[in-house]
Amino acid sequence: MFCVILHFNSHLHKCMFVAALFMICEGFLVKGPSGPLIVPLGSSVVLPCYVDDPLPLKGLKVIWVRTDANTLVHVFQDYESRPDAQYQDYHDRAHFFTDKIKHGNFSLRLENVRAEDKGFYRCKVYTEQESDETLIQIKSVEHLMVSGSNHPVSAYVGEDITLNCFADSHIPPEEIDEVSWRKTDKNEIIQVLVFEKNKIIPADERYRHRVDFFTAEIPKGNFSLRLKSVRTEDKGVYMCQVFAGNFSANTTAVLEQLGFSVLHIIVLILCIVASGSALVLSVLWYLKQRSSNTTKALFLQMSVVTVPNVVMFFAFLFWGVIEGFLSETVACCAHYFLRPLLLLWAAPHSKHFPGSRETVVHCIIHLQYSLFTNVVHSVLFKSFWEKSLRYEESDKVLITILFGIMILICIVNIVFLLAELITYKDVRIHVVLDLVSDIGHDVLPPLQLIFLFYAFGAARRALFVLGVFPLFLTLTRYDWNKACVEKLQCSSLFRRAAWLSFMITVNAIMVYSYLIALEKEKDCVGWVCVAAFLQGLWGIVVLKHSFDDLDLPFRRVVYLIGSVGVVLVNSVALMTELIMKVVDGERAMEDLRKVVFSSECLFVSSVLLLIIFEPYIKKFQQHFQREAAGTPHNLSNQNQAAEEMCELRSLRETE
Structure with a gap:
């Protein structure tokens, strides 16, 4: 009986084991994607192949085959992937998710898909008892x-x-x-x-x-x-x-x-001609002005003033055609076109020009300032207009009106200046000219700042400028010289130092305002240099003073720096810029205005200092001449009185 029971139990365990195997293996179904796959070229794709219930790893074998080409893609056998069995085209491109196989996931990851990977792939799964498979199609490779x-x-x-x-x-x-x-x-x-x-x-x-x-x-x-x-x-x-x-x-x-193009060579030749003519003509003028032949000296001086600057004008013009930097080209060309006016004003022989010396001097420098202001703000307005889409219509209208007022003031000044040059003896025109030019030049700087702040995204700062506008007019219109002499009895040196301090402060504020207003512009530094020169011209116009009273050597040294030195520096800078860009493809200087207007600012600043401290420079010259001639230091009371009267001369003459 005991033996029968043991025999029965043995058969029962066998039956239960066979039933368990049958339950595990029967009916496992390998599944794939629901439809064909469309794969981007060069991307990775997963070819799905899986069963719902995990299969035992013992005896498990998974084979991926490319059916249309009959090539082996990948194999899993004996508990591991077998990359050595892959066809060469799939090395390092076809991979199992090895850690997912025990969960019944036999999918294949195909990397860096190629156009030739399009076709049919079979995933066949084997166990010790049976097998099943699924077919996957890569329908197209989007390339x-x-x-x-x-x-x-x-x-x-x-x-x-x-x-x-x-x-x-x-x-x-x-x-x-x-x-x-x-x-x-x-x-x-x-x-x-x-x-x-x-x-x-x-x-x-x-x-x-x-x-x-x-x-x-x-x-x-x-x-x-x-x-x-x-x-x-x-x-x-x-x-x-x-x-x-x-x-x-x-x-x-x-x-x-x-x-190098033909225009490149032309620009280089023009630069050489400009610097060479400036040197040669200045030497000839210096030799001739020491003789008594005033006519030839005047002709040579006119040549020094015009020839190098006209040549540089064409050099910058052709450079603009080649390179096309609008702001730089227009500013530099306008400057060299108008520069002879500044040099004529500073020229030693300008007293021999036709007409009233005072009238001519005032008109030519005033004319240059008005014309150059027109050019500068026209270019700035164009720059604003190109970006005006982001502005409200009301802001665009306001900015356009401000620009129109500035241009109108400059045009009125230009018309009256030309009229005075032609009919300067007419007292009425002279009175109207003084009124219009004085008001115009006092009003222009604040208007320029308001325009810049509004046009280039700093409207709140423009309100501040509008607030200090009356204060600015008061400072510029008030007769400080009369107040210092009659009421405060200030010395001449104090008055001149105070006026110099005032000019430096006003011009520094203006230049800094340009820097703030244009700080977001790529060519901000170039515009600041232009503004500094423009303010220098404004200072000369406001002083209304003759530069013809200074004798050698200071005046001629400064004049030669302006007529020769500046041209030499700018011509060399332009040649360097051109050569470096052709050879290296890069600019030697980010903006030529930095060189052109910085060098011009040095010249204008020297002129302003000579004007303001003219009596003391003349004293020094006279003292130096007396020392050289052995003249006693003590002067007569009459000479001392004459010098005192000279010192009391006004820097800013009023009606």
Whole structure:
């Protein structure tokens, strides 16, 4: 009986074990994706293959096969992946999720999908008892390929070039979301041109009106860039990037070896001619003015004043055509076109010019200030107008009105100045001129600041300027010289030092205000240098003083610095800028206005100092001459009285 029971129990355990195996293995079903897969080119894709219930790892074998090519993709056997069994094309690209296999997940990860990966894949799962499989299809590989030129593009400045970019794709051009051309610079990425949703959008102003697509070729996938009138600053690496849906691709084009153009050579020759003529003519003038031939000396002086500056005007003009920096070109050209007026005012032989010395002196420097102010603020207004889309209509109207008032004041000044030069004997015109010019020059500086603050995004600061406007008028219109002499009985030295301090303070405030107002502009420093020179001219106009009373050596030294030294510095700077840009593709100076107007500010400042401290400079000269001649130091009372009367002379003459 006991034996029968043991025998029965043995058979029962066997039956239960067989039943358990049957329950585990029977009916396992390998599942895959619900439909074909569409895969982006170069991406990774998971080919699904799994069972609902985990299978025992003992005897488990999983084989992935590419059916249409009959190639082995990957194998799992004996508890591990077998990459050594893979076909070579799938090495390091096809992987199991090894830690998921024990949970019944036999999916395969295929990386860096290629166009030839399209096809059918079979996932077959084996156990010790049975097997099952599923079929997965990669229906298509969405690909976007962009190609260009393998060779750099070389050109001369001024030529037109083509930078190649071809989109080779089954995606129609109308389904391409965006094509963008960018120039990768050292410090920034410059947007050159954009094709977006069948529209061509111009980008950076440096390339405006110079770049375009070949519109008729776009349907063929040709997005090559046509770059017109190549400049030295265009040298560099350009990227064409194409976006279509979730895909993007790019290619690069290199523009290098920009050689000297004819205009480059012309500019270099003009710079050499300007500096050479300034040196030669100044030497001839210096030798001739020591003789008694005043006519020849005057002719040579007129040549020194006009020839080098006219040549530099054309040099900067051609430079602007080549490089196209609008603000720099206009400011430098306008300055050299008007610069002879400043030099004529400071010229030693200007007393021999026709007409009243006082009238001519006042008119020519006043005329230069008015004309140059017009030019400067016209360029600033253009810069504002290009960015005016972000402004409210009311702000745009207000800024335009302010600009119009400034221009009107300058035009009225110019008309009256020209009228006085022609009919300066007419007392009525002279009175009207004084009234208009005085009010105009007192009003202009505050108006300029209000315009700048409103136009370049600092409207709250403009209200502050509006608040101090009456105070500014009071300071400039009040007869400080009369008050100091008659009421306070100040010494001449104190009065002149006070006036110098006032001029420095006002001009420093103006220049700093330009810096604050234009701080967000790329060429802020260049504009500040222009503003400093403009304020120097304003100081000379306000002083209303003759520069013809100073004798040698100081006046002629300062005059030679302005007529020769400044031209030499600027011509060398322009040549250096041109050569460095052609050779290295980079600017030697960020802004030529820094050199041009900084050097001019030194000249104007020297002139202002000579005017203000003229009596003391003359005293020093006389003392030096007496020392050289052995004259006694003590002077007669009559001479001392004469000097005192000279010192009491007003710096700012009023009616």
